[in-house]
Amino acid sequence: MTDRRRIAEIGAPVVVALLFLAAWEAVVRLYAIPVYLVPSPGVVAATLVRDWTLLFASLRVTLGIALTALLLATVLGAAAALLFVQSRWIELSLFPYAVLLQVTPIVAIAPLIIIWVHDTRVALVLCAVVVAIFPIISNTTLGLRSVDPGLLALFRLHDASRWQVLWRLRVPSALPYFFGGLRIASGLALIGAVVAEFVAGTGGQGAGLAYQILLAGIQLNVPRLFAALFLITACGVALFGAVLLASRIALARWHESELADG
């Protein structure tokens, strides 16, 4: 039963992808659409192989920035949430600024950050952190507060310290919320990294995938543009998959969201 489900889980989307690619290839050939408008999947694949050295170097840069940003956002976001639940006053005074960070478009702040921070890589990481951190802060804060009131009463009855309530009750209760935030943040970190690079426009050795897209667009090298786009998507899927895996490892034992037959 679970084997059949797994086959369906992986097989069905793969079939959709194959059908889509076949249709794409067919339409491009049938109407003889020029390569600089829409390249066929075959041409994109060939470009991916041909330009692999160039694209792989960019992939490493973009993935590195997104991963570093996600890691930083996770640590800083969780720390902020832990700080917020220490007192209502801290949360009331600081939470609006977290919201401010969230609602200000990153394209508008990115130029400032790039001007202020000398090292471009650091600037890009900072931009991506700004984008990715909010869901982690807000979800984790919500989770730390969403404690079973009965358990809280039990802890109080047995004279638990603040610290014990935090580590033995609030943190485990918050984990499902935290991972929910992390899932959203994994996508946002990549978006932040790409958008910031569009704005920064780094060239040369440290060029990421966004720069390759920008350059390929200017040069009308559309197959390469598609190849870079494909790699960015692959990056996003990989990041999301990694977070999903971490969440499964942490919660599989007990939480409804990760139970196979839930």
Add this chain to the structure above:
Amino acid sequence: MQAARAEPALEARALGKRYPNGALALAPVDLSVWPGEFVTLLGPSGCGKSTLLNLVAGLLAPSSGTLRWWGEAERPRGAAGHRIAFVFQAPTLMPWARVRDNVALPLALARAPRDARDAAAAQALAQVGLEGFAAHLPRELSGGMQMRVSIARALCVEPDLLLMDEPFGALDEFTRQRLDADLLALWARRKLTVLFVTHSIQEAVFLSTRVVVMGARPGRILADHRIDWQGARDDAFRVSTAFAEHARILSSCVASAGAAATA
């Protein structure tokens, strides 16, 4: 020890609770619970029985009156002979922790070492008939078994006073009767003092040595009824005329209060 025996485990004098919004949850009541008693607070919802229990547990602060535990005005904090445990309406278990760690939670909070905790948990689980389930997670157990884990957690601290807030209210009738019987066996064996809350007249008669009937709006004590049954509390007791008579008296107390409230 003799002197301590002569003192009520619990003594409430003119104890009342008014919430900040002005609602009077509990009009001032007097209540004493003596060591070894099984006292049940019986009444409809909104009669303040849970409020009274939470006051006794120290989870709520009274707005009037005084409370004494074994003659002391301070809620005892885990000293031998003066231990209090609480069993909630729901099992209230930590879903991420194994049964053993749920049961030993009070000891972990008191910073007891690991092996002492495991030993105490194993002993408490044996008392509720859950040997062999120490390594399970709560979700792997049925509702009745989860409630047993919850009781084992209360027993783990070797309580002298056990407070129970409608612990079997959410269970089916068969499970509830079995747990009632098991609770009585534990009470007799461990010489516990129990303050139990329920809205079931049958459960109150079956379990208690004394039933305190409460009424609503405002929450108050209507009657204090002793169940003087010397024989075994088993299925024969459930169908005896004495049982029916006690149930009739209690139900007329509750009914008269209801009539007075609507009049």
